[in-house]
Amino acid sequence: MKKGIQAKLWDGKQFRNGWLTYSKGVIERVSFNRPSPSRAATLHNLKDKCMLPGFVDTLLHGFAGVDCGAGTPARLHKMTVKLARTGVTTTLAGLYPATNKQLIQAAKNWDKWASIKGARTRVAGWHVEGPFVSREMSGALPKTGMRKPSIKAAQQFIDACGGWLMMTTLAPELDGALEASEVLRRNNVIPSVGHSRATALQCEMLRANGKIAVTHLGNRMLPMTARELGPIGLAMCGGIDYVAVIPDMVHVSADTLSMWANTAKLKSRLMACSDNLSHAGTRAKKFQSGGQTLSRSGSVAINSQGNLGGTLDPLPELLLRAHRDGALSLQQVVSMGCQVAGDMLGDCGRLKAGRRADFVEYNESKKNIGQVWCKGRKV
Numbered sequence: 035m036k037k038g039i040q041a042k043l044w045d046g047k048q049f050r051n052g053w054l055t056y057s058k059g060v061i062e063r064v065s066f067n068r069p070s071p072s073r074a075a076t077l078h079n080l081k082d083k084c085m086l087p088g089f090v091d092t093l094l095h096g097f098a099g100v101d102c103g104a105g106t107p108a109r110l111h112k113m114t115v116k117l118a119r120t121g122v123t124t125t126l127a128g129l130y131p132a133t134n135k136q137l138i139q140a141a142k143n144w145d146k147w148a149s150i151k152g153a154r155t156r157v158a159g160w161h162v163e164g165p166f167v168s169r170e171m172s173g174a175l176p177k178t179g180m181r182k183p184s185i186k187a188a189q190q191f192i193d194a195c196g197g198w199l200m201m202t203t204l205a206p207e208l209d210g211a212l213e214a215s216e217v218l219r220r221n222n223v224i225p226s227v228g229h230s231r232a233t234a235l236q237c238e239m240l241r242a243n244g245k246i247a248v249t250h251l252g253n254r255m256l257p258m259t260a261r262e263l264g265p266i267g268l269a270m271c272g273g274i275d276y277v278a279v280i281p282d283m284v285h286v287s288a289d290t291l292s293m294w295a296n297t298a299k300l301k302s303r304l305m306a307c308s309d310n311l312s313h314a315g316t317r318a319k320k321f322q323s324g325g326q327t328l329s330r331s332g333s334v335a336i337n338s339q340g341n342l343g344g345t346l347d348p349l350p351e352l353l354l355r356a357h358r359d360g361a362l363s364l365q366q367v368v369s370m371g372c373q374v375a376g377d378m379l380g381d382c383g384r385l386k387a388g389r390r391a392d393f394v395e396y397n398e399s400k401k402n403i404g405q406v407w408c409k410g411r412k413v
Contacts, residue, residue, distance in 0.1 A: 088123025
């Protein structure tokens with residue numbers, strides 16, 4: 035039985051001829067030497083195909099017409115099968131602010147999803163975009179599930195998520211936010227700054243007792259000015275551990291995206307999130323999402339006032355489009371789309387021993403994704 039591949043493997047900076055083996059969906063060994071005849075017999079020879087790590091999306095609200103917070107187990111399975119074909123092999127399921135009752139039901143659906151077998155995108159946990167966020171900076175988020183942060187509210191929120199919560203968007207400036215963040219950390223949940231009017235100092239206070247993230251840099255937060263760094267300036271100075279950005283060149287311009295990807299103290303912390311909505315990956319021109327009627331406008335969705343509501347193309351396509359347009363190098367695409375988020379989760383995003391056997395074929399001439407493998411199984 036073949037339990038490995040021989041191909042051009044991404045070594046972190048470039049493609050090199052090599053091979054890797056895996057067992058039970060985990061990479062055991064990676065080598066850039068010629069395999070022995072006996073070793074070669076155990077490998078799928080992919081010849082000159084170029085292989086990247088699977089992409090890791092830190093905020094995805096849905097795909098293929100399925101909403102992460104409201105989908106049934108069968109529809110969530112459909113979503114993760116179709117998502118895997120795009121090259122996204124790990125994601126954090128994005129949920130909108132919701133009542134605890136709604137979160138409990140969503141957790142039950144995801145528990146049942148987890149028992150369904152098949153090659154598909156792995157959902158490592160949830161990223162709830164709220165509920166402890168600023169109402170005045172809520173943007174397209176539904177306000178019904180938002181609440182004031184407190185120790186009690188944080189624990190009830192965590193309990194309602196049934197073990198799925200891994201990251202939550204939080205506004206550090208809110209009264210009770212720092213106390214709530216300590217409850218989050220005790221439960222291994224990463225606070226992520228977003229939908230907030232926090233200053234740089236308020237973000238630093240949140241980081242004083244543990245690592246923090248940014249949900250989508252540059253969107254629904256204070257701008258950087260001569261007198262206030264805000265979250266953007268703090269991130270550019272290396273003051274935030276994990277910094278997600280929507281790389282569609284609409285939420286953030288191509289020039290800004292390129293600048294951040296080349297900022298010395300930020301680039302090793304910068305990761306990409308799609309902010310995909312439920313109808314991403316479909317041909318729908320108008321649909322309901324997060325309680326709003328939205329319309330497609332290129333790669334993004336807008337509401338009736340023309341405000342941005344999220345994206346509609348999968349993460350690999352957003353990043354590779356930025357590469358094709360010259361905003362990002364391939365090395366930056368892989369760093370932002372695979373490695374940084376994979377390091378945050380600790381078990382994916384790199385072709386190295388101990389990481390998940392998730393990899394995707396990269397077509398160098400077309401600069402797009404071909405075949406996809408999840409845990410060593412072709413999708």
